[in-house]
Amino acid sequence: MIDELLIPLLKIVIVLNATLVAVTYMVLLERKVIAWAQSRLGPMRVGPYGVLQPIADAIKLMIKEDITPVRADRWVFTAAPIISMVPALIVYAVIPFGPTIHLFGRSVSLYITDINVGLLYIVSVASVGVYGIILAGYASNSKYPLLASLRASAQLISYEVAVTLTLVSVILMAGSLSMVEIVNAQYNQHVWFVFAQPMAFVIVLIGGLAETNRAPFDLPEAEQELTGGFHTEYSGMRFALFFLAEYANMIVVSSVVVTLFFAGWLPPFPNTPALHVLYYVPSWAWFLIKSFVFLYLFIWIRATLPRYRYDQLMNIGWKVLIPLAIVNLVITGIVKVALI
Amino acid sequence: MLLSASLFIIGVIGVMVRRNIIIIFMSIELILNAVNINLVAFSAQLGNQIGQVFAVFVIAVAAAEAAVGLGIILAFYRNKETINIDEMNLMRS
């Protein structure tokens, strides 16, 4: 009884809290990294080396006036940031931070749950996250946010197609939809999937950038475009929720990429006995290190590349990524059948 | 099965009574969902997966029909500026 109910509850509490703290500090990390890329120092005043800056930001956003436009749809206006945030958080239910380990005398699995359609669950939850953006633009009851939100959602659903097609080829390699099984398959096949499917990795990386509205695909939310995009009319805590949702999405994408292509919690070269000393680093630490590398990569890309125009963006999504994804799928299928 | 029948009834009422053509389309989706629930319920009871396979096909057909139907609505709206189904009478004059 305690095992079934209390332990998952504890895991949920830990993961949610860790995620929210991580998302808040992502703001600081991003500002620091972009600053260093531009030869300056970033936030330095609040706390030592600016470490308390996110807390100051949170306090500022919470005490700001909460404006609702006059003829906006109140229910939808309030619901839109929530709809944006919830899918980003519930994906964590299936991401494995580590295998089943022994803690305090019982075996605890380091993931909240392992459903046998795990990857499909992640993709479907991501497709529900589009609603937050559409409803935000609609509920603001003004022209520019509506247009910006329609553009943003068109971008999101286009790249969703390419990413889903690519994920099918990863499923072909692993033979199962469950996330834990995919990591185990990488262990059994002695190869990280990034080396077996480099094109898939590149497509998922680019698609993930576009899915989370990150640079260089961040046209929908850039300040210079369409007077601030779909969250123009939002202020205070709701605005904060949108941005936290975006950072949470970013962490989710990097976790998923790590699990699918870089063998989640396994150390590098997991099968060679000589390197067994690497197993002393706990599995969730490997997961966090690899995720952090990808988060750094995302921020690095934002600091470096200029923004794509909207038609270039849609061009890449439909005319480049989808054919590449299909070609990848065909090649994977042929190689898999030929190797049996 | 009672659930599926009642959802079907609700969908039929929606199709017959409302005039907004988009809501009519959504009621059709409700009807299709009711059918799907019925199929899945049978599949669960008989231990067979054939019902689920058929439900997958129904979802695919519903997607195709929604896409084409909404395209027709958009084309019509561009011409006639209305979505009230009682005013969509190009054949009468």
Next chain:
Amino acid sequence: MAQAIAFYVIAACILGFGVLVISTKDTVHSVLFLVLDFLFVAALYVLLGAQFLAAIQVLVYAGGIVVLYLFVVMLVNLKRPPEAHSDPHRRTKLGFGLAAAVLVELGAIAAYGYARPATAFAMPAAAAMPVSGNTEQVGWLLYTSYLIPFEIASMLLLVAMIGAIVLAKREL
């Protein structure tokens, strides 16, 4: 026991949101209730053990088709409410009457089925499935016994895609 409670709660939500879908004046709210309806239907599928279908339902239906509906609703947002005047030709009472007739008919079938215990009819022996797990079973059936409907469905989707693109273009 818990399963029965869950079923009744989900069923009540599905029906409740269904009624709200067809009775709300505002189109956007109607679409949102439809999304909630679909999500509850997906929960029902999980309860009935069809996890693959539940994920597909959320992915395609709630995540794709209703987004399409939302787009069209926003592009067609009229100033005047679309139900401003009633058409004398419209026979609302006939609509309700037809719905009542369908209800009576379904009730008759249900009562008939209760009166005679359904004889356990023999299902055709399903092809031997070497793997377990819901997705694998559905996939096995899709690709072996029902391959031709699968191909036809993909052709249908291709035709629908081309048709939708052609319909939505401004100039041909």
